[in-house]
Amino acid sequence: MAERRLTTQQVAARLGVKPETVYAYVSRGLLGSRRGPGGRASTFDPDEVERLARRRRGRPDAAPLSARDQDAAGPVYSAVTLIEGDRYFYRGVDPVALAQRVSFEAVAWWLWTGDQRPGPAFEAPAAGLAAARAVGAALPPQAGLVDRLRVAAVAAATADPVRFDLRPRTVAATARGLIATFVDALPRRDGGDGDPAGDSIAARLWPRLTTRPADPYAVATLDTALVLLIDHGLAASTVTARAAASARAHPYAVVSAALGAAEGPLHGAASGLAHRMLTDVLERGAGPVVAEHLRAGRRLPGLGHRLYRATDPRAQVLFERLAAVPEAAPVLAAAHAVTETAATHLPLPANVDLALATLSVSAAMPPEAGETIFAVARTAGWIAHALEEYDERALRVRVTGRYEGPPPPQPLPSLR
Known part of the structure; x- marks a missing residue:
């Protein structure tokens, strides 16, 4: 078996990539490696390499695609998240266990690079942060938190001269700075100015969502939410992110595109609807509120999930953490x-939207706080998927449409 295994150079030649790219595939779980005799060099399973080569068809090193293959989108392979049996996994690892032991920053860096050692701090580049704050200050008073994230992504991109560098390490560094910019560009609600050096993303995000003081347990709960929400497979916003990356959009543009899809009431904004429902339940009781929703033909926000039959594990973890917070007891009771x-x-x-709403209501956050938490967390997941897509054939994420309009030729319309 040892004689059948391939060296790094052989794998690079088969895939038509540089040796550094081979190691990037290993870090992202696309290839497995094993040390050769003496532990000096990595070796690879030739069958696994061949499967990856087939997935990369259409690249310059592969045979030309047929017209049919070029038009067909085909399945989107991903090694980021698996969802099965009421559980989900990041690269085969349980996110619930990760959230109990590892920070959001460490999980994000690991997903991007495969590096299990602590990565660099998430600090916002000065030029990008200044640009994001400037455009944020120019927004009208009714602009929401997620509005500010969207303009921050565009503003920060204009200040980054290397945004078009799509090499994995550069993309990871860009993402690290963008997430920090998202948080640091939001105005603080507690009247404070700036953040202590070395504060985590969760610690810096908390005072931008509520005026309540942040105790260590509250910050840890917010960090847990961020870890749990990093990715959830090929959701609508993630498919949008991959489509943008397939066109070789830079990371800022990828995240901007995904933010647009996430704003829908059936996706990232769902927690805001659940927040408003819970505040209504606290005033009037569950019976009248549920009846009102059903009578109006509206779905009850925060209930059910198409991928989980019994329990959304993300909601379960957050509810368990909130159960230890006395101030959250009335809101938990309302949710139940x-x-x-x-x-x-x-x-x-x-589902997790109801759990996020329970967190936001109990911590006196605005209704859009859950959507903001979701967007900051999911940015890490969108980048992980973009990194995969950058390694695939360009423009492969393309939906095949079927025309159903009137057959040509048709007479010219009278447009007067």
């Missing part, structure tokens, strides 16, 4: 009351 009331006819479990 909604679930139990709806279960009479709609046996749907609580």
Whole structure:
């Protein structure tokens, strides 16, 4: 078996890439490696290499694609997240266990680079942060937190001369700075100015979401939420991010595109609807609120998930953490009351949107806080998927449409 294994140089030649790219594939879980005799060099399974080579068809080193293959989008392979059996995994690792032991920054860096050692601090580049704050200050008063994230991405891009460098390490460094810029460009609600050096993303995000003081448990709970929300497979915003990366858009543009898709009420903005529902339940009780939603033909926000039959593990973890916070008890009771009331006819479990809403209401955050937490966290996932897409054939993420309009030729319309 040892004689059949390939060296790094042989794999690079087969895939038509540099040896550094081979190691990038290993770090992102696309290839497995094993030390050769004496532990001096990595070796690779030739069958695994061949499978990866087939996935990379259409590259300059491969045979030309047929017209049919060029038009077909085909499946999108990813080694970032697996969802099965009411559980999900980042590169085969349980995110729930990760959230209990590792910070958001460490998990994001590991997903981008495969490096299990602590990465560099998440610090915003001075020029990008200044640009983001300047455009944020020019927004009208009604601009929301996620509005500020969107303009921050565009502003920070204009200040980054290397944004078009799509090499893996450069993209990871760009993402690190962008996430920090997102958080640091948001105005603080507690009246403070600046952040202590070395503060985590969660510690810096907390005072931008609420005026309540941040104790260590609160910051740890927010960090847990960030880890749990980094990725969730090929959701709408992630597919959008991959489509942009397939066109070789730079990381800022990839995240900007994904933010647009995430703003929908059925995706990133769903926690805001759940937030408003919970505040209503606290005032009027679960029965009238549930009845009102059903009578209006509206779905109950925060209940059910198409990928989980019994339990959304992300919601379960956040509910368990919030159960240890006395101030969260009334809001937790309201969330459980909604679930139990709806279960009479709609046996749907609580999802992560309801858990985020419970966190935001109990911490006196605005309704869009959950969407903001989601966007900051999911940026790490969008970048992980973009890194994969940058290694694929360009423009491969393309939906094949079927025309159903009137057959040509048709008479010219009378446009007067």
